[in-house]
Amino acid sequence: MPFGAHETMEVHEILNEKINLINHFALYMNICQDPELRSMIDRHLRTALDSYNQLVAYTHDYSAAQNLNQPYGMPDVNPQQVAYGLSNPPSVAPGTHGQLSDTQIASAVLCAHKNSAKNHMIASLEIADPNLRQMLVNGAVACSNQAYEVFLFMNERGIYQVPRMNDQTAKTFLHSYQQAAEQQQAGMQQQFDLY
Numbered sequence: 532m533p534f535g536a537h538e539t540m541e542v543h544e545i546l547n548e549k550i551n552l553i554n555h556f557a558l559y560m561n562i563c564q565d566p567e568l569r570s571m572i573d574r575h576l577r578t579a580l581d582s583y584n585q586l587v588a589y590t591h592d593y594s595a596a597q598n599l600n601q602p603y604g605m606p607d608v609n610p611q612q613v614a615y616g617l618s619n620p621p622s623v624a625p626g627t628h629g630q631l632s633d634t635q636i637a638s639a640v641l642c643a644h645k646n647s648a649k650n651h652m653i654a655s656l657e658i659a660d661p662n663l664r665q666m667l668v669n670g671a672v673a674c675s676n677q678a679y680e681v682f683l684f685m686n687e688r689g690i691y692q693v694p695r696m697n698d699q700t701a702k703t704f705l706h707s708y709q710q711a712a713e714q715q716q717a718g719m720q721q722q723f724d725l726y
Contacts, residue, residue, distance in 0.1 A: 534590070538663060541654035542590060545667065548650055549583040552643050559636045568633055571684060572640060575677050578603050582670050589662060596662035602672035606680045614686050616695045637685050644678035647671075 534542070556576040563569045581600055589596055626635065651671035658664040685691035 534663075535659050538658045538660060541657050541667075542586065542663065545651060545654050545670070546583065546586060548647060549579055549586070552647060553579050553583065555643060556640065559631070559640060562631060563633055563636050565633045568637055568684065571680060572636075575603075575640065575644070575680075578673060578677070582666075582673065586663075586666055586670075589666065593662070596666075599662070599665060600669065602669040603676045605676045606683055608683060613683070613693065614689070615693045617692050618689065620692050621690075634685075634690050637681055637690065641678055641681040641685065641691075644674045644681060648674035648678060 553576060556572050556579065560569055560572045560576065563572060585598075585600055626632075631639070648671045651667045651674060655664050655667035655671065658667060682691055686693065
């Protein structure tokens with residue numbers, strides 16, 4: 532079964548991105564000081580390697596789709612565990628001294644996952660092969676969940692603070708959206724049934 536030109540180029544881009552992510556995560560693990568951050572990067576690195584190898588295997592042999600990996604799971608967290616609000620946020624500026632702190636490493640890992648999640652999803656929309664498409668969607672979900680895990684790590688330490696909006700303002704704004712009435716949904720279904 533052949534690959535289309537568009538999907539071949541999209542997979543090429545994703546594989547190059549994965550190589551970059553793997554190389555950077557291996558570097559970050561070696562210079563990271565925080566054992567919890569190092570352990571998290573190690574888990575994420577192993578997931579990236581598995582995903583990379585699975586994608587390469589499938590492009591070489593279609594039977595590799597029989598063992599599709601499940602995406603990295605969503606961290607188990609309650610909404611109350613997320614710290615909202617700003618509390619003396621630290622100043623940030625680019626570093627030019629050639630060394631990375633654990634905060635900079637965590638931020639780089641977070642950015643890598645966010646970008647990879649977007650790139651995987653965008654690429655998946657251009658894929659005709661259903662197995663390849665699922666691999667890329669799984670990659671997007673894995674990166675999204677890993678990004679959230681890094682966010683939680685940073686949020687817990689006050690590194691990634693979440694600005695708040697006045698509760699009444701947020702509720703007023705979001706409560707302007709209402710659920711669709713069941714009669715409207717039933718009427719729409721009848722219209723679709725006519726076609």
